[in-house]
Amino acid sequence: MRVAPVSENLTTTDAAASVARTSSLDALDALEAEAIHVIREVVAEFERPVLLFSGGKDSVVVLHLATKAFWPAKVPFPVLHVDTGHNFPEVLRFRDETVARLGIRLEVASVQDYLDDGRLQERADGTRNPLQTQPLLDAIAAGRHDAVFGGARRDEDKARAKERIISLRDEFGQWDPRNQRPELWTLYNGRHTVGQHVRAFPISNWTELDVWRYIEREGIALPPLYFAHEREVYARDGMWLAVSDVSAPRAGETVERRTVRYRTVGDLSCTGAIVSEAATVSDIVREVAASTLTERGATRADDRLSEAAMEDRKKDGYF
Template identity: 70%
Template structure:
């Protein structure tokens, strides 16, 4: 192969990547604008994780230079990593956004919820989430779910109808042909909207690199105390720490996903920049949820069961 042919192949690969990201970005922006024109009180679920950060970046881009017409909603378990909460507040202040926080801690304190025996709080987010949606009369709720993450998310449409109790019924999924989205819903119902549903984890990281999107520091390799449990590297916090037979070690790790600190693991990694992470993600054969989320390992249908109850 000549040097000219090699250069042509490299340029063709770059053009393909750019075209893919441009098409995905265009689709997502179209979805945001459709919702703005069709619904009265949309809100963006924002956890400070990479997917919700890209989601917010796309939303801001969709309406720039006008201010973002949506508020943010975070369901705080009380077991979030401190770096994530700091990043969330930094983003809110930077863009002058409105943030609603639904606190699991408040529900535990007044008895509306009870702590689970395993200490995991991710499943406890459902009730505060649905209450926040009902109290604020949100009729469209943007989420950062992607189809490549998990089986039940692969079955969900971009516009996902939820009934008056926030429940998801796969049988009520609507066809979405030619980018036509049906947001019709009865009083009390709402629609979950997933603008990055067709993105992959690799697409997300390519877009982060291309757009220079700032993320919480935990997504990049750093040293922290961790211990191994169920094949995952966990970090101690307010949710507890290692048991007597679990050794606390200092390791270079990073997080692929953000969740409840008691059930979300880190991966051993030296990837400290976007280029290194792209190479790492491209070589991975496990989704980020499958590799580092203990709450999804309860059963093969764990996520689908929670979605039927009103979860994200």
């Protein structure tokens, strides 16, 4: 916390008032302090935490917060990415560059491995996001991770709005929204038995706008997909999908070259872009401030499968 120097000419009362004014937290400071508190509490209470890290903006912000929480030491836990095999190449490059720069161990759970050996089957719609659950749960068990950090926020989806900051998962990795523990006075209950684990969401109380304002303030690097660029896309279900080996237009869908950007970067086959000229973080802050849709509601086809699509997946063990 930065406190301006107090003049020697001030009285004791004046000096105290001056310190109080200059040390008050603004909204981003308060959110940062809460998130760092959560991260430190989890590391103090659990034996083998891990951070879900996809290279997307929310996981990047959580990792940035973790580096601040333990500076000048390194982040004391690995990161885990569930790779669908349909990820944007730009995001995978950013992921690898980030963990190399920070000297963090990267664990990868591959959906493709499960498809290759028959443990999973491709879906008829070609979307692999719902297939991430089993590889995730197996990776948690293999790493004996008792706490899993995630970048989920309550403003993203109705199901995520039901989450506590520390959310218990049972022996099967499943979530019961009716069995949530109270978190009064920012006291977090991490009690669990053998086989259970918790999901920890340090930025649960942040909004998408908070995230972008924080990225702007901290100068956090992101994959280039988040910024406006020209790309071949086609329209489907109100979204602009990228042309790729795993995402091709159907009959009657026309490929166009448009200036777009991504509000979220997930599976290529179900993550849509938005038409945008926002080429800088400041541009995006202004754009998000004027938006009336969350990024998942606007650009994720897998969340449109049903009204309760996200909640159903979370009950099974999804992020």
